Amino acid sequence: MPTTTAPTTTGTVADASVPERAEKAAHSVRELFARRALGVPGTLLGAPAHPHPESRRAPWHYWWQAHLLDALVDAGLRQLAAGREDHARELRREGHRLLRGITLRSGGRVVNNAYYDDMAWLLLAVGRLADLDRALTGRPAMDCLDAGAALVARLEQGHTGDLGGGVFWNTGHDVKNTASSGPAALGFVRTHRPERAAAVLGWLRERLWNPERRIFHDGLRLVAAGSGSEVTRLDERVFSYNSGPVLAALLELADAAGTPAAQRQELVRAASDVVSGAAEEFGRDLGGHRVLRTHGGGDGGLFTGILARHLADAARHPALPEQARRTAGELVTATAGALWAGRREFDPAVDFAVPGTTASTVVGETVAIFSPDPARHANEAQRPGVPVELSTQVQAWTVLEAAARLDAEGLSAVR
Known part of the structure; x- marks a missing residue:
């Protein structure tokens, strides 16, 4: 099997529609990684x-x-x-x-x-x-x-009253964090367990929310297990993906049947705060647009894609204030545009990325390698010959699909 992925064509920013860009990412990940x-x-x-x-x-x-x-x-x-x-x-x-x-x-x-x-x-x-x-x-x-x-x-087994509530991170039952509690809360909403979802979200706001920065800290660690007293340590690290599922859970719980009007309004206000915090904490200016920062490879290669998925849903939510919806949508659209502009394409049917090969840019005929960093071209950030991680490519695909959802509803423009 060939072992290089050198550039053939890179394309221009406007050489494909938003849905075609998402389709290119879908084709590329399936072609390069599926087995x-x-x-x-x-x-x-x-x-x-x-x-x-x-x-x-x-x-x-x-x-x-x-x-x-x-x-x-x-x-x-x-x-x-x-x-x-x-x-x-x-x-x-x-x-x-x-x-x-x-x-x-x-x-x-x-x-x-x-x-x-x-x-x-x-x-x-x-x-x-x-x-x-x-x-x-x-x-x-x-x-x-x-x-x-x-x-x-x-997940219900992991949701206990220990440490005041929330969902444990693993079966060691010594850490409860946003990484587990956020997607679990969203899962509880979607499986018609609104009381559990509300309890988890309340715990997150009480124990891990930073109101000044409008972001969630990573978690609480039990540091004296078995001592007869509960001693915890706050892990103050912040990760972009933690904002995503909490944002979605707040909005979907607000939409759930039976949610009282006052609680619905509070949930929407909390969701608006999450959008503002994510934009400030994880956004950066690039070429006149605000894009999301990424977090390298490995597990971090997925983080920004997760946030973008849920920001796109926030941008389409009619209960959110217009400014929050606009901010969410612009972050997704600009990040998708930067990832697209920084891709490297080649045609595996002609020659597996031999330097100088001319490749078609017709969707389905070439595959693309996407940069793990929207501020850097793939030729620099994902150099030819270096293995490409699945996480970073699924992230790019997720961001491009999020942009396509916004485009379908007339909420974004090609950049």
Whole structure:
């Protein structure tokens, strides 16, 4: 297998529509990373890197696969909205193959995992796959129902009164943090557990919210377990992705049936604060636009994509103040534009990225490598010959799909 990804064409900023950009990312990630899980037919996993590691002992990143599944659903819903039902059905089939792959790689059960945040992310993705099922077949497939039920039951086990509430990070039960509590709260809203969701969100606001910076600290650690007294230490680190699912949970709980008007207004105000804090803390100026900062590779390679996903939903939420919606939408659109402008394209059918090769820019004929940093071109930030991580490419795909959702509703412009 070739081992280089040198540039052939880079394209210009305006050489494709917003949906075509998302489609290029979808095609590229599937082309470069998709493979069978442990070689088993009917399954799918995203390889952790391209070129694919040869050893079956390559790192296993459960939560990367959950976000890959979310991106597949994004693409499926985009295709369905565009009237391309056959394409949507193929993406749905890939989503179910990926769920089977995750299950297989996890030892036969999706809850064979020590981290509640990992399982919360998969619950969210499985729920959206079930939504795509409903749109195409009228009902969710049984694998989604089974996985969803098992995952939400595990998250309920992690949601306890210890440390005042919230959801534990892992089965060691010594840390409760935003990373687990945010997506768990959103999962509780979506699985019709509004009381649990409200309790988790209340704990987050009480224990981890920084009102001056309008962001969430990472978590609380129990530092004297078994001593007979509860002693905790606040982890003051902040990560961009933590704002995303909390933002979505606040808005979706506000929309939930039975939410009193006063609580709804408070939830929307809190969501507006989260948008403002995310823009200030994680935004930066680039070429006259405010874009989101990214966090390198590894797990950090997903962080900004997660925030962008939920900022796009905030930009479309009619209850949010206009300024908050505009801020959220502009962050997504500008970040997507910068990632697109900094991509490197090549045509694997002609020659696997031999320097100087001329490649077509027709969607589906080339593949793209996206920079992990919107402020730097892929030729600099993801140098040819260096393995490309799945996380950074799923992040770019997620951001471009978020921009496509805004574009479909006339809420963004090509940049």
